[in-house]
Amino acid sequence: MSELSRFFIELAGRWQKRWREAKVFEPEPSPGTPKFFITAAYPYPNGAIHIGHGRTYLIADVLARFHRHFGRRVFYPMGFHYTGTPILTVAEVIAAGDKTVMEEYMEIYGVPEEEMKKMGDPLYLARYFHLQSKRAMEAFGLSIDWTREFTTIDPEYQRFIQWQFEKLRKKGLVVRGRHPVGWCPRHSMPVGAHDTKDDKEPDIGQWTLIYFADGEGLTFPTATLRPETAPGVTNLWINPDADYVVAELNGRRVVVSRDAAFRLSFQGEVKVLREARGREFVGRWVQNPVTGEWVEIYEARFVDPKVGTGVVMSVPAHAPYDYAALRDMGLERLIPLIKVEGYGEYPAKEVVERMGVKNQTDPALEDATKEVYSAEYSRGVMREDVADLVARHLPEPARSMVRAVFKMYFAGRPVKEAREFISKWLVESGLGGVMYDIMNKPVYCRCGTEIVVKVLEDQWFLNYGDPKWKEAARRLIEEMAMVPSDAKAHFLATVDWLDKRACARTRGLGTPLPWSPGWVVESLSDSTIYMAYYTVIKKIRQFGLKPEQLTEEFWDFVLLGVGDVGEVAKKTGVSPEALKAIREEFEYWYPLDSRNSGKDLIPNHLTFFIFNHVAIFPSEKWPRQIVANGWVLREGEKMSKSKRNVLPLDRAVEMYGPDPLRATLVIAAEVEQDLDFRDAEARRNAQQLMAIYALVQRIAQTAEDRAPSWLDLWLASEVAQILERVKEAYQRVRVRQAAVDVLYNVKSAFDQYLSMVERPSKLAVEAAKAWVIAMEPIAPHLAEELWAVLGGGGFAASAPWPSLKADPAALLAKRYVDMLIEDVKKIPAFGPGTRKVAVYVNRRFEWAKAALSGDIRAAIQAGAPPQAAKRLVDLLKSLGEEVRSLVASVEKFDELEALTSYKPYLEKALGASVELYDAEDASAPDLGGKKKAALPLKPGIYLSS
């Protein structure tokens, strides 16, 4: 902790205490007064929040604080998300004594060793980080109303979630079905990416099974990713040396590898009847259910019993492995199925030969397979004659019927479509099935066991695939304000592909499904409309309502206005006054004005937030805005536990002080951009804030009451002008833009001002006050301190937005003086030797105004001599947007007067003495004949040494 940060921390502590005591951030509803309700995604306390969270909360805080200056009731609450598995998982790992994890926690979050030991208990762990995070948010100066704080395992919250799910279910949006999940056989538990070794994401894929029967009661289910090649099967492959079993699978007697039988047992009934070696089945003949053709089972050592079923169909025309193996055996027989531009009839053969593959063990076959597969998948089309291969064993008219279907949906179709069709057809006609598998195996559970795919038979889903629901979600997305605006496309795309989503789980903390105990509402499903809960929980507690009173009728009344107060009161035992008061509070605060989070939540949480709002609430209660910010990198690198470079918020506050940290997190990148947090930058910002502190102190102490000079007016105008821009930037959530202006550009104006005046005037104090309010959203503690120094009265946090007005003439005067300085410096003869600068001013400002039109005649009409008029029009054209508009809005402007008051500044800037003359003053010396060179806004200049 440096001297500087100590200063800022001490200062912040003082003001935080006063805010708390005065309850500045604990708004009560006030019907008739405008409000602003903003929330940021609550944190998940399996660790302390870091500067990435801090950034999101800070952006929300800046907006909250900004809106407070406009007489709005601003409501910014916070809660903690206990629901879910990671807390559980981490606690388990700690309980098991995992050294790496414990060290990570101690090092990154500074957890003392004796606390570490207690973190085997998930609730203790959550509570610990909950409190640590909360302390960090307070120290960071977030203007959060803590009277509404809650956790998602509070009984009241659970009643709320149960209400939500009953509502969704009654609307038919909750459905039940089969669902594959990654599964650890040892734990008998679902395994997500977070629970695997190295956080490897299990890739759950589907094999199509095709049932080849041998006529003696045995079925050989081949597993394939390319069912469209089934008509081209010439034989099956089985590994002669691998372990196989004969088993009952869903009423069929099948032959699969022993490993496959194990994996299949998680996806249906599997009863192993006997074990066998693969070679036992070699030489059998089986019937292709698609074509009716009988083919032989050959042996192949490349068949991996851990992949699929261990029974493989052979399509030599389109699969390089199959072709190579058959070539080795001297049994080439090719049935072409797919046409691909750039290849002949038999792509597999062609590629194998081109690559010079030697035999079936040649590693080049991998590449060959990849090439053929991707070429056929992306550009391949099924041949027209494939339908004739199908159903040769069926009697008429069945044969013709099947062929007709294949002609329609299979022959001549792109591979993609044909595959989809045949896969569906196989399943529906009972000739095939589906088997799930981990496609990127092996993936291991944290415990070391290889995971498998388990099919949950009665999983609950939220049916985000429902077209009407999607339509409503799209409508809201269209209406909503989004920062950044590009996020809209992302949201719409998400809505498009989103389908059923499992919404309950068998383990973890959370709310039990009201109608199906044993299932817990999953954490991305119990966090979609909780913003409404913030509005009511305070009063629920104040009235001492018990969880069991929070019935469906209660929530219906309070959140939807459904039902009669008297009735609801009678049924719930809640007094009508309480019901009305709670309802009123919800009515006042809702809808939500801004929802803030990291951009990573766009395809999940934020989309669900939209879906659930449109499902539950009427459109006038739909949220108004989403702000999704980018990541926070640290010194150019992603923060991660394993790199141990995570910077927790509380530590960051200690290192830099709250205001410097805030300034850095706001100024280093615009909202949508990833922000690279650099130590050096944070230190620089601390110094800048310190300089601002010193500067304002100086103004407060030295200001004198005097009639405002051009300089005083300029300062006030300059500040007013920048603050106008700042206001607009805040409104558009361009917080970086606002911060650059308010912390750097306004400061520069003040610096310049102070360098030009002997003593600041009272007007400068007014400008400083305005400045302090504008910086309050970013550096609130410093702002309070300076507000007090300037005698502002009350809290800066609650003061109205400044009404400082810009005087265009004052701005013009300053621009004009700066232009003059530039002009002088541009003169080649100007140099260190220049002692005296004579300036001849043309005071006919009305000529300049007339020349603004670009019309020379207008200038002449205004009285300018023709040659001057021409030059003047050209001059005005070259002046730039800002000055031109100033000229337009200023009525009278006396250049001589302006220059006179800026004379010391001029002399300092030029390092020479300056003499000012009216060009029309006959008594003035006409040095170098420059009198007639003078134009309005462009004085004549004569240098002498």
Place this chain on the structure above:
RNA sequence: GCGGGGGUGCCCGAGCCAGGCCAAAGGGGCAGGGCUCAAGACCCUGUGGCGUAGGCCUACGUGGGUUCAAAUCCCACCCCCCGCACCA
């Protein structure tokens, strides 16, 4: 694979939606100067190439196209980042 976003000068990044005023804002870095006992901070100047100035050439992933005119519009291709579900 599907979906979203990108590729701009030494680096970061704006501009592209509404084509010209774009050798292309703003930072950073670097070089020079100022301030200072000195460093930092701060301020000024320069920072594609050539030319004595006007100017010329080369440039916005690559290749085509539309247009009097393209970083900006269209097409194709290459490359990068992010997300893809029961996980917060």
